[in-house]
Amino acid sequence: MSDVRRVTVTGERPYDVVIGRNLLAELPATLGEAVRRVLVVHPAALATTADVIIEDLRAHGYETFGAEVPDAEESKTAQVAAFLWGVLGQADFTRSDAIVAVGGGATTDLGGFVAATWLRGIRVVQVPTTVLAMVDAAVGGKTGINTAEGKNLVGAFHPPAAVLCDLAALESMQPFDFVAGLAEIVKAGFIADPRILELVEGNVDLLKDPVAAARSEVLLELVERAVVVKARVVGEDLKEAGLREILNYGHTFGHAVEHVERYQWRHGAAVSVGMVYVAELARLAGRLSDDVVARHRAVLTSLGLPTTYRGDRWERLLTAMRRDKKTRGDLLRFVVLEDIGKPVRLEGPDPTLLAAAYAEIAEGAVTSSAVSL
Numbered sequence: 001m002s003d004v005r006r007v008t009v010t011g012e013r014p015y016d017v018v019i020g021r022n023l024l025a026e027l028p029a030t031l032g033e034a035v036r037r038v039l040v041v042h043p044a045a046l047a048t049t050a051d052v053i054i055e056d057l058r059a060h061g062y063e064t065f066g067a068e069v070p071d072a073e074e075s076k077t078a079q080v081a082a083f084l085w086g087v088l089g090q091a092d093f094t095r096s097d098a099i100v101a102v103g104g105g106a107t108t109d110l111g112g113f114v115a116a117t118w119l120r121g122i123r124v125v126q127v128p129t130t131v132l133a134m135v136d137a138a139v140g141g142k143t144g145i146n147t148a149e150g151k152n153l154v155g156a157f158h159p160p161a162a163v164l165c166d167l168a169a170l171e172s173m174q175p176f177d178f179v180a181g182l183a184e185i186v187k188a189g190f191i192a193d194p195r196i197l198e199l200v201e202g203n204v205d206l207l208k209d210p211v212a213a214a215r216s217e218v219l220l221e222l223v224e225r226a227v228v229v230k231a232r233v234v235g236e237d238l239k240e241a242g243l244r245e246i247l248n249y250g251h252t253f254g255h256a257v258e259h260v261e262r263y264q265w266r267h268g269a270a271v272s273v274g275m276v277y278v279a280e281l282a283r284l285a286g287r288l289s290d291d292v293v294a295r296h297r298a299v300l301t302s303l304g305l306p307t308t309y310r311g312d313r314w315e316r317l318l319t320a321m322r323r324d325k326k327t328r329g330d331l332l333r334f335v336v337l338e339d340i341g342k343p344v345r346l347e348g349p350d351p352t353l354l355a356a357a358y359a360e361i362a363e364g365a366v367t368s369s370a371v372s373l
């Protein structure tokens, strides 16, 4: 497979998401000639890739620095951001210098956030190495870190200069991490592109094998389609004034699960349960058919993703959901579907409905005050 696909994200400074294999040679061109210094941010798992990038950039005349950050959500903290600000300061990074973030969505969120905040904004090129980061996290300019109170509570909108999605990188992924990322592709299918759902449903065995999937035309098409969905939305509404909220489908409950589980669940797994929760909520509110709810469970289960959650966490989940960025004052707001490809908002649903939807996805009986809310 030598196909390369390019999706342009429009906006004040348009940029390309390049999807293919062995794309690292494209990196110098994305940095541009004005850049002199480059900080390559990566977790330990991507150290070898980062070394290759650093060597290549040096060969192209850039002054290059590497910074290893903790793995996964451990890196999305104010302490790690401050560590990177220190590295940039010590190396005298100016507004014409750049960050390259190499890793999964946690690393691209962190690298993007540090780029957004250093000198109030320097260039960032995203090199996502998980399927989730390729189709979602690295695209669209939402950057951020977590606080003790919740997920992504501090951040900035800071679009990248380019995104390089090298599918060859996916071959080293752990199967469950790979599959977790597919949840965001399924999300794009439910909110905007039903062909995505058909492609996933027709290729489940292939998609559960990271090496076979990474080499397949099917994954290339799925990544391209999901990026197209995201690009269309963020091109129209970068700062989430309205339309962009649809990309948050399944995230109100999903982020709450991640927080309650102290980030020991993968984001994609939490979003998987979150989509079933919100599908049930929409069904109970009389908005969505039984069939579409059943399709959520069927496609996610077939991939090995979770669709249920423990039944004794309702109060904590509700507290976390109140901190969702779509909340306005005391009003909880959800993105729900009226049908596949028809996302709408459900504002301030009755607490009994929220609890009833929880009961639909709870493992065993709900053991909290949920039933009496």
Ligand SMILES: NC(=O)c1ccc[n+]([C@@H]2O[C@H](COP(=O)([O-])OP(=O)(O)OC[C@H]3O[C@@H](n4cnc5c(N)ncnc54)[C@H](O)[C@@H]3O)[C@@H](O)[C@H]2O)c1
Residues within 6 Å of the ligand: 043, 045, 046, 071, 072, 073, 076, 103, 104, 105, 106, 107, 109, 129, 130, 131, 132, 133, 136, 137, 138, 139, 140, 141, 142, 143, 152, 169, 170, 171, 172, 173, 174, 177, 180, 181, 184, 266, 267, 268
């Ligand atoms: N900014 C956005 O728009 C946006 C969108 C979706 C998700 N996110 C964020 O993205 C994060 C989740 O991203 P993720 O699922 O990529 O998780 P992650 O970044 O935590 O990576 C998952 C694991 O895969 C490892 N890994 C990464 N690339 C690898 C490779 N090529 N081979 C082997 N291992 C590899 C990582 O080291 C980590 O252990 C969450 O923090 C979520 O909030 C942000």
Ligand SMILES: O=C(O)C(=O)C[C@@H](O)[C@H](O)[C@H](O)COP(=O)(O)O
Residues within 6 Å of the ligand: 136, 140, 142, 151, 152, 184, 240, 244, 245, 247, 248, 251, 325
């Ligand atoms: O890009 C967006 O907008 C999204 O909502 C995409 C989500 O998949 C992503 O997880 C995002 O980080 C969630 O944002 P948040 O604003 O709810 O923290």
Ligand SMILES: [Zn+2]
Residues within 6 Å of the ligand: 136, 184, 251, 267, 271
């Ligand atoms: Zn997400």
